[in-house]
Amino acid sequence: MSLEISIIVPDRVFWKSDAKEIILPTLNGQMGVLKDHIPILTGLDTGLMLVRNAENLSWIIVAVMGGFALVNNNKVTILVNEAELGSDINFEEAETSFLAAKKVLDEASNLDPKKKMEATLQFKRSRTRFQVAEEMRKLKN
Numbered sequence: 001m002s003l004e005i006s007i008i009v010p011d012r013v014f015w016k017s018d019a020k021e022i023i024l025p026t027l028n029g030q031m032g033v034l035k036d037h038i039p040i041l042t043g044l045d046t047g048l049m050l051v052r053n054a055e056n057l058s059w060i061i062v063a064v065m066g067g068f069a070l071v072n073n074n075k076v077t078i079l080v081n082e083a084e085l086g087s088d089i090n091f092e093e094a095e096t097s098f099l100a101a102k103k104v105l106d107e108a109s110n111l112d113p114k115k116k117m118e119a120t121l122q123f124k125r126s127r128t129r130f131q132v133a134e135e136m137r138k139l140k141n
Helices: 091-106 113-140
Strands: 003-009 012-026 029-033 040-053 059-073 076-079 084-086
Touching: 012 059, 012 076, 012 084, 040 076, 040 084, 059 091, 059 113
Parallel strands: 003 076
Antiparallel strands: 003 012, 012 029, 012 040, 040 059, 059 076, 059 084
């Protein structure tokens, strides 16, 4: 018996598979889920989500951009604003985007609160994509 994982973005089911375990980036830190976990609804932060494949036990890495996760009866339903598989992220592009977002955020102290919040969100998104790209690079080596 394994977990049934569904990642849903606003316009479609992004990814669906069985998994041995999943590690979620919750608002209170990372949370691991194994089969027979108690029912829970939790908020997700922008971050790196790890899924251990049920068949070959390899890790699948997904960048998620905030949302919710519902765990119930060995089903994990993840509702997120945006998701991207690690295998689809280009390392160089992610690094360039991260460095540019970091520079904008460093200079954001002079911006109005709305622009500063937008810069912070873009930084978190870029940082997550870069972290996922780094983890994918480690897995390949």
